[in-house]
Amino acid sequence: MAAARSAVLFVTSSASSMRNFALTIRYYLYKYVVMVSLDATFSALADPTRRAILDRLAQGEATVMELAEPFKMTQPAVSQHLRVLEDAGLVVRRVEGTKRPRRLAKAGLEVMDQWLAMLRKALDRNYDRLDGVLAAMEPRKTRKGEKR
DSSP states (O other), X not given: OHHHHHHXXXXXXXHHHXXXXXXXXXXXXXXXXXXXXXXXXXXXXXXXXXXXXXXXXXXXXXXXXXXHTTSSSOHHHHHHHHHHHHHTTSEEEOOBTTBOOEEEOHHHHHHHHHHHHHHHHHHHHHHXXXXXXXHHSOOOOOOTTOOO
């Protein structure tokens, strides 16, 4: 958010500059919102119980009582874990009479997947550069009697 605030101090007069300025502000705000979302997501995933709940929900919808069965914890404790997962955007709730079954949320998982894809792409670029540097290097000449 600090980057977005500092960009506000920049003043221009042309229409194209103002459009670029608006796009820059939107970009920084988008990145801020995405990073806050990722912080909540990875924080939620830090707990092994919440990861186990997500593993169970990968098999299909489940109620709080169904999710509480394999754990030695109360229904309110499982509900607290579910609330953290819902706040992180990883789980959604559906109302079905008196039941509130939960399921995985596609949107929350996609944001995390997009971020990880960006990291994978950067890693691939780094390896490609390293391959180029290694290919450009001349092989070292050896002296008589040395092994390569």
